[in-house]
Amino acid sequence: MLDDTVQTRPEPNSMLRSTSFVRLWTGTTASGMATWALPFILGLAVLDRSLTAIELGVLLAVRTVGFLVAVPIGGVLADRHSRRRVVLWSGLLGALAAPVMAFGMGRSLALTAVAATVMGAGQGACRPAFQALTAEVVAEPQRQQANAAITLAVRVTTLVAPSLTALLALVVSVPMLLLGVGGLWLAAALIPPAGTGRTDRPGARPGILAEFADGVREARRHPWFLAGLAALTAVIATGYSATGVVLPLVSRDRYGTEAVLAAAMTAYTLGALAGAVVIGRWRPPAQGWTALAGLALYGLVPLSLLLPVHPVLVVSAYVLAGLGIELFNVPWFTATQREVEPTKLARVSSLDFLLSYGLAPVGLALVAPAIDRFGAAGVLAGCAVVCFAAPAAAALVPSSRRFTVRP
Known part of the structure; x- marks a missing residue:
């Protein structure tokens, strides 16, 4: 690790020339968009009467439970195994849950709730894995610039996405919007690059709680x-x-x-x-x-x-x-x-x-x-x-x- 008393200023736009960082940034941005979009789309489902306000509360609650349960487990798994692999698993969970949620909307609250829980779990597991993967992909002198670029994308999404989603809702249904969220999770799963580290440890391991x-x-x-x-x-x-x-x-x-x-x-x-x-x-x-x-x-x-x-x-x-x-x-x-x-x-x-x-x-x-x-x-x-x-x-x-x- 470099001594942080040495203030190395990254070359302007240097990270944009790094294919690995662009892939990491794109995957992280896709996961952020998918995470933000789900509550907004579920709110639109209330407006078109696919959901009631109580059902919306249930879905948001179980999604949060999935997130909270998966965050520590995802952190342990990302330290046990390849961070890239955990990102892949997490993104695929979200991608698979989206069509299930789209199918269950208005048909089965239980099925929709299970899908929301799984999507929340994917969101929770990917957060620590992405943090650790960033440290593997980006050199220490450039990490502050990299983290700023990632958070900048999240903020831009927050600013423009409500209007974009509302416009899309005029021409496509809520289930189609949910399938779009699944596509974002698929991008988050497949686009990020491999990291430089490998933390797989052979042999017996302590339990999840012990490692956490x-x-x-x-x-x-x-x-x-x-x-x-x-x-x-x-x-x-x-x-x-x-x-x-x-x-x-x-x-x-x-x-x-x-x-x-x-x-x-x-x-x-x-x-x-x-x-x-x-x-x-x-x-x-x-x-x-x-x-x-x-x-x-x-x-x-x-x-x-x-x-x-x-x-x-x-x-x-x-x-x-x-x-x-x-x-x-x-x-x-x-x-x-x-x-x-x-x-x-x-x-x-x-x-x-x-x-x-x-x-x-x-x-x-x-x-x-x-x-x-x-x-x-x-x-x-x-x-x-x-x-x-x-x-x-x-x-x-x-x-x-x-x-x-x-x-």
Whole structure:
């Protein structure tokens, strides 16, 4: 591993000339599009009465369960075997589940739910495998640029895909859209390149739980990782969840228009796009502190919803929050790929996804009762404090300054 005190700046557009990276980027983007598209398409199924609102909730819930179960298992398998092979298996699971879901839609909720669970499992298993595969395909000096390019594609998809999917829904049915999701998963399975590492270990192996526990022990060797993960989990479980519930209410009740809701969500994505572009080239000396400061910017969002401010300030808060989340995400992924023992990278990444994104539904489930008990103002104020305080506390850990334990 290279000493990160040497700031090697990649040559502009150098990665675009790498066939391996382009294939990795394409596969990762396809999996991201497929992951994003499913909830939106299921929402369209409610509009055309193929599903009821309750059935939609069931399908989204079992998909999340599949994701949470598969993330740690996928991390262990990706460290046991070829990361490329786990990506293949995961993508094929999603590709096979899509036509089953299309067939079951409106016919059998049980069959559709099984397909949604399998697709969620494919999504969960591929996340840590893709993280580890990136470390194999991309050289260390170029990984920050590579991670920025990958997240940039995800944000562009988030920005343009709703309109594109809505337009497609005018000419094709929901089952056909689901088959399109299956095609995306097939691309995610087949397009990525082979990695340079081979982690298959012959002979007897410990169980899944034992190997995942070994990954947890590896994570504990990196205090900056535990501190940063705790901060990220706190921000997502409180700030993201509360603002996701309160923003539509504030848009309707305070400003009397849904335009603030639409503008804020678009502003968040545009801010994230800007953040990905900036961090793809910028190498701040105290990269960890810069990343945690970016994460703390999300605290501006609950503050803007708490105070009776002009809607422009609400939109501006979302721009800064989007900018900040990518100033955190890209260095965070890059540092994890650099610092963690390569044979345990997928397991540590799975711990990251399991806690940071896995606890988000818990936060959402608790927001409504909390608002009933303490009021929206109290919940927003508490979330703002957490969003500012959690990254600040993480920054106090000495190794958090540069996201490394090395001197």
